[in-house]
Amino acid sequence: MTDLRETYDVAVIGAGPAGMAAATVCVRAGLATVLFDEQASPGGQIYRAVTTSPVKRGTVLGADYWVGGEVAQEFLASGAHYVPGATVWNLTREREIGISVAGAAHLLRAERVIVATGALERPFPIPGWTLPGVMTAGAGQILLKSAGLVPDGRTVLAGCGPLLWLIAWQYLNAGARIDAILDTGANRAGAWRHAPPFMLSPYLLKGLRLLLAVRRRVPVIANVVDLRAEGHDRVEAVAFRTAGGAEQQLAVDNLFMHQGVVPNVNLAMAAGIEHRWDDGQLCWRPVVDAEGTTAIAGIAIAGDGAGIAGAEAAQAYGLLAGHAAVRALRPGARGLAPEAAVRARLKRTLRGRAFLDAYYRPAEPFRRPARDTLACRCEEVTAGQIIDTVALGCTGPNQMKAFLRCGMGPCQGRLCGLTVTELIAQARGVAPQEVGYYRLRPPVKPITLAELAALPKNEAALRSVAR
Amino acid sequence: MSRPDRHEFDVAVIGGGLVGAAVAWGLARAGERVVVLDEGDVAFRASRGNFALVWVQGKGLGLPEYAAWSKGSSDLWADLADLLREQTGLDVAFRRPGGFHLCLSEREVENRAHMLARLHNQPAMVKYEYAMLDRARLKAMLPPVGPEVAGASYCPLDGHVNSLRLLRALHAGMQQLAAAYLADHVVERIDHLDGGFRLTTRHAEVQAGKVVLAAGNGNARLGPMVGLDVPVRPQRGQIIVTEKVAPFLDHPVVTVRQTDEGSVMIGDSVEEAGWDTTVGAGVVSAMAERAVRMFPQLGRLNVVRTWAALRVMTPDGFPIYQQSVSCPGAFVATCHSGVTLAANHALVLAPLIARGDLPAEQYGVFSARRFDVPATA
């Protein structure tokens, strides 16, 4: 990577809508701006493959997806230094960034860092969820968008949340077969008190159209309270029970699961940014102000990584974070978009989120699974084992991790952390905030020893290991 | 797990790490009623950040009694592992295949050889087998070593263990023996009362006939409350952990070992950094480079975790075991080799504390009085 500089004015991490918007704003204001992203092309996950998708028919993926194409084109034309295929494995309080690209690690610094690493799927632990053939709904969507692949054979979608319905609609548009949707949403009555703003939001009509289109063509089984994936070497059936109902079974070749998305906190937490438990979204959110500024000087978070709000909001937040960086580094800069309009749009976009969060709140049995369910896929630790360490005196995930290795695998808790926090909270009878989360450190994504070995070292570092 | 307000115990152990848990387990086995007061989920906890070696070679330059103490613990370690497995069902994977200290240059080889010669020439130094190996002999014993390794020192008494499972086994074991464990009970104050001690924490008061300070770097604050001076300071050590790989290294090397789970641990730095446990890219890089020079096949492995922990370091690096004179019944036990010494702590030290006395002949040399500057100096 010969043209990578050692310092930049602004480093943006993540090429989703927030990251692209932030980088575009910064480079246009004259700041030396670099954007790192792990994927080979821009768009993040929500606009995955928007510049390269083989799915050319606009009606399959829907207009909301293709909007991302414009954002991406603007970003690609902006002049920001775009580094695709780059893994960011570290971010320090002093804004030193460790990246790995084309098999080599590099360290660089920026005056301002905007973390836009977005979201990932909420863990959905059920018995058998590690069987081949069980995937997230997001995974199915990525295969569709980036490779034009749709499931073949008997296919069931399970869970709750807008994305589940979106992928069902996209699959149907593409001519794929869906045998059933198992809806795990529960306690919907409580959501309706948030309804008024939702009624005025753009979500309502879009959501309804989508839902009706799917329900016309796919059997939907509501009030699913129990789910199991069954099979020997791959998923062969999904067993389920509805509230007050008997157990049923559907033979499947593909099972897609989804119960919402949550912020991908690993880089932000490893950088030392404080996070707090949000009970409305049932996840950890960074402590930031309206422009994404954290308590660490020069580091901001924009987009779904700061709290789930969707692509349009992410783009607005990215722009606001970019503006804040520009104002800090080029106080007299002109040409920034008028913020009143952006904030008004953002307000409209956020209207109705509370309703969606409540209406699609993931149900308790799927956040705190039965004892014999695997909570940690990497180290194969069950929910029961985790609960039992509380009896042994563990008050939180870190002591539990030391005893069970749960959370020590390569995913670094991305697929088990929330489950663990909630299980321990319930076993102790305290709030998740009090239980806390894994203590995360670099590398937040794996990097080879050889790459690490080749990084620059100062005298003090060499002395500290001399024997 | 109950939260009592007042309790009567024979011994209160402050600190639930490897030292505290080993002592508490040993005390419980000796029939004492024990309570362990520990910190919460996020604490400095040297025990979660160690290299898991049960190590003898090279120890004791300046205090030959420490070499004997370390060897004695290593010799007892198999017994500790067996007792824990019988009692809790947990296998802590103790192995003593012999260990190596690898040298990456002729100068390192010479330094090592000289140091070991001085060590073993000390009067009253315990005798045990060790060898300096040239490259040819080393390669025959440890085939995976890379071409840059110039030589090594080897000792058949060196080994390693799964130290996290050890901590878990000690906790499970001590609770099976009815020891009480109070997490999130940082001791704020110790009062010496008639016949015992009252420990005050945020949540409760605990009374016990004796108290053992096993709180690592926290001992510096607690010691004066019971008339003990415990000059410990934090010394940072960073460690790298790789993904799991097929077994390729069954001998521990002092800075590289493959765990029983399959991951490779690489350490460890020695830094005076106060209480800062931030992982630094430069130090991690330096450790990675040495490891890859020792075993080139490690280069492609992915690092999945790093951490920095704070060793509990005395001015000379040797342990402090001492009973307070002004507050008899108050003991301190602190060291930076809680894994190696776990067997002695559980099976030798704990029974002595139960009896109420550390014989001066064996333990006087480990007293913190050795740090007192003589008046005439």
Add this chain to the structure above:
Amino acid sequence: MFRRLPDANAAMIAVTIDGRAAQVRAGDTVAAALLSAGILASRAADVSGAPRAPYCMMGVCFECLVTVDGVGNRQGCLVPVAAGMRIETQHGRREAGR
């Protein structure tokens, strides 16, 4: 398992999968290419040896680990296929040096 939409065609390139010659679609990631070729389980779990297959397709689950051009434990969903690439599913633990 998965089938390609008819209009999603692109150039095909030659690779090997577990030593056998295969044609994969240019632009696919290794994980997508394996699924498209009908290979579901790409490795065995570290602890139990149970078969594992891609779960998230976005680089956070670490289930899609495969050996690419002799280097083990690559996240298949993050590696685009290239002509002549040697792709191997993984059985048992990675060997140090591979």
